[in-house]
Amino acid sequence: xxxxxxSFYVLTAFFMLFILFLYGPTITIGIxxxxxxGGGLTFPxxxxxxxxxxxxxxxxxxxxxxxxxxxxxxxxxxxxxxxIVVSVMGGLxxxxxxxxxxxxxxxxxxxxxxxxxxxxxxxxxxxNQAGINVHWATSGYGSQLTWTLPFGLLIxxxxxxxxxxxxxxxxRDLGATSWQTIRYVVLPIIAPSLIGVALFxxxxxxxxxxxxxxxxxxxxxxxxxxxxxxTNVTSPVLYxxxxxxxxxxxxxxxxxxxxxLLATRHRASxxxxxxxxxx
Amino acid sequence: MQKPRVNNALxxxxxxxxxxxxxxxFLVLPIxxxxxxxxxxxxxxSVIPAFQFxxxxxxxxxxxxxxxxxxxxxxxxxTWMFTVVIGFTVAYYLAFHIRSLTxxxxxxxLCTIPFLTSNIIRMISWIPFLGRNGIANSALxxxxxxxxxxxWLLFSDxxxxxxxxxxxxxxxxxxxxxxxxxxxxxxxxxxxxxxANGAQILWNVIxxxxxxxxxxxxxxxxxxxxxxxFTVRIMSGSQSANVGRLISNDISLLQYPSASATAIIxxxxxxxxxGILLRFVNIRKEL
Numbered sequence: 045x046x047x048x049x050x051s052f053y054v055l056t057a058f059f060m061l062f063i064l065f066l067y068g069p070t071i072t073i074g075i076x077x078x079x080x081x082g083g084g085l086t087f088p089x090x091x092x093x094x095x096x097x098x099x100x101x102x103x104x105x106x107x108x109x110x111x112x113x114x115x116x117x118x119x120x121x122x123x124x125x126x127x128i129v130v131s132v133m134g135g136l137x138x139x140x141x142x143x144x145x146x147x148x149x150x151x152x153x154x155x156x157x158x159x160x161x162x163x164x165x166x167x168x169x170x171x172n173q174a175g176i177n178v179h180w181a182t183s184g185y186g187s188q189l190t191w192t193l194p195f196g197l198l199i200x201x202x203x204x205x206x207x208x209x210x211x212x213x214x215x216r217d218l219g220a221t222s223w224q225t226i227r228y229v230v231l232p233i234i235a236p237s238l239i240g241v242a243l244f245x246x247x248x249x250x251x252x253x254x255x256x257x258x259x260x261x262x263x264x265x266x267x268x269x270x271x272x273x274x275t276n277v278t279s280p281v282l283y284x285x286x287x288x289x290x291x292x293x294x295x296x297x298x299x300x301x302x303x304x305l306l307a308t309r310h311r312a313s314x315x316x317x318x319x320x321x322x323x
Numbered sequence: 324m325q326k327p328r329v330n331n332a333l334x335x336x337x338x339x340x341x342x343x344x345x346x347x348x349f350l351v352l353p354i355x356x357x358x359x360x361x362x363x364x365x366x367x368x369s370v371i372p373a374f375q376f377x378x379x380x381x382x383x384x385x386x387x388x389x390x391x392x393x394x395x396x397x398x399x400x401x402t403w404m405f406t407v408v409i410g411f412t413v414a415y416y417l418a419f420h421i422r423s424l425t426x427x428x429x430x431x432x433l434c435t436i437p438f439l440t441s442n443i444i445r446m447i448s449w450i451p452f453l454g455r456n457g458i459a460n461s462a463l464x465x466x467x468x469x470x471x472x473x474x475w476l477l478f479s480d481x482x483x484x485x486x487x488x489x490x491x492x493x494x495x496x497x498x499x500x501x502x503x504x505x506x507x508x509x510x511x512x513x514x515x516x517x518x519a520n521g522a523q524i525l526w527n528v529i530x531x532x533x534x535x536x537x538x539x540x541x542x543x544x545x546x547x548x549x550x551x552x553f554t555v556r557i558m559s560g561s562q563s564a565n566v567g568r569l570i571s572n573d574i575s576l577l578q579y580p581s582a583s584a585t586a587i588i589x590x591x592x593x594x595x596x597x598g599i600l601l602r603f604v605n606i607r608k609e610l
Contacts, residue, residue: 051521055416059430062413065489066437069448072458076451086451087458130345133338142335151346157542157597158350159550161570162586166353169360169579186349193342202501247439254553258574270443274557286444293440301432 070290077283085280096284109269109285115180116266120250122181123188127196127245128238134193135200136226156194160254163187168258180260187255192248196241203237236304243300247293354590361583370579378584387569388585392592395565397480398555399548402487406544407537409488410495414536415529417496418503419511431500438493446486446557453477453485478560486558487548494547495540502536503529538604542597549593566592 076083080091100109138145167187171178178184211233215225231238253267260268266289273282364373382388413434421427437445452458453476460472475481506529514524552567564572566589573582 049521052420055412055420058412059416062409062492063433066434069452069489070437070440070445072451073444073448086454086456087461126341130341134342137335137338140331140335142332142339145335145339148339148343148346151350152342155346155350157546157550157593158354159546159552159567159586159589159593161550161552161567161574162357162590163349163353165570165574165579165582165586166357167349169583170353170356173356186345189345190349193345197342243439251439251441251443253443254551257571267441267443270441271553274443274447282447286441286447290440290444294436297436297439 073283074287074290077280077287079280079283083280085278085283096280097288099279099281100284100288108264109266112264112266112269115263116250119180119185119188119265120246122185123192123249124242124245126185126189127192128241130189130193131196131200131241132231132234132238134197135204136230138197138201139204152194152197155190156198158190160191161257163190163255164258171259178259178261180256180263180265183259184256184261184265187259188249188252191252191255192245195244195248199237199241199244200234203234207233236307239300239304239307243297247296250293250296357583357586360580361587363580363583365578365580370577378580379588381581382584382588391564391566391569394563395549395567398483398487398551398565399545401484402491402548403541403544405484405488406492406495407541409492410499410540411533411537413492413496414499414503414533415525417500418506419529434493434496442490443553443557445490446554449482449486449489449558450477453482478558478562480559480563483555483558483563486554487551490554491544491547494543495537498539498543499533499536502533506532535604538600542600545596545600546593549596550589 076086076089077096078092078094079089079096080093081095083090138149164187167183168178171183176182207230211229212225215229216222220228251267252265253271256265256268257271264272270282270285270289273285360370361378362374362376364371364375364377417427417430417434421430450457454460455472455474455477457477459476460469463469463473510528510532511524514528519527549565550567551565552571555563555565555568556571566585570582570585570589573579573585
């Protein structure tokens, strides 16, 4: 191996600063959320306590945090499942050109780049005119899908662009129907990427704010609740909530990464069965 | 040969039908709805369907509109400049200086994780850092760089752009890293064999080959910043405005026709910007 050049060390330092820039503030509020009861929004720490976390559990101190957490969780799971199913179907369909595929592709790009507030405003107006009440599980759910589906599809496009078609041809030559090919050949191969799609679907929904603002109705999701708090809560209880949801998101990420890791290990151990077949 | 093709089209349509339905109801119809409402009339007590151009006339007649649009472009350009430099450097480091794939994946994930946590929380976390008695000011004072706390750190254009860069740099890193990983390493060796030094390789080989990734990242960052309305509100302490805030203010005052007209103009502006950027890259090829 050639020796490391000087630019390597400069860039390493730059990268470490970047990581510090990404994580530093979050760690800061993590520390500040353990502020003593008399402490304020910034340093110095006036003692160390769990005071602000206890405060979160008292219903009257802040809004309906636990209700909004439950709603965000449910909505996240709904969006996640829908995103996986619809993205896989869409990804499979887009491998062949069909009439209208170009228009649909540009719609997907539009959904990705359109300012979120337009979705919020438009869906709100639409439901209002149709005489349907906005609700997080209907209009909120649909609005979030306009954000998560394009991401899921982009991942699927990237996956299928790198997909070796000879596996499918082999399956077809051996007499598999197109459903069997998908079920036993394509899906197992793309499974790890699907976990990625699931992770994106869930976390993007769980943290989505702009598209849910006017479409969730009277019952807030968690990000809306937090947004409301930024204007009227001036105690570290805000940090405590921030720390808790960040820890929750991190736990979700770790679980999903764990699944990917287990799946690849499993595959590596059971994989390559060449020569071990019945014949 | 006629029948299989019809069949193909039919399965294709069936498979994308859920996607098409969602996009039609929650993307196409809302845009149409906004376009329609932008011509409606607002009276003191209600909003009535009409077809008149008052909302647009008011919008283009008001000096506020122009300031706000200039502000929006200012944030977009500043954020773009910082994210493209930081994003390129980080992606370059990961793609060309980290030699083992495991480390590449691990460090890439390290960059990605914050993207999967709450944006609002990440913005709020700057407050203890930048405030009047915050960490930045205390540090600068104790180092003797300044005597008085600096006021412009928080609730200023500085903090707005800082938050944008903090949140959106990842949208640059991912597409640039993706394109860089697909650069054939033998091209770089060929350049080195041909006598190019590091800077020449970077500028004449890597940058041109990375252009599509930079473009995709640019589209993401520019559109996200132009469409934003809550970063500016939180980070400027309501002292500064962009188009998104203009719209959300109108919404909170129930001025839907006026909000819709502004939204349509914003959408057209964003689409023009993307149209220009798309001239430089074929997205479908780059995935």
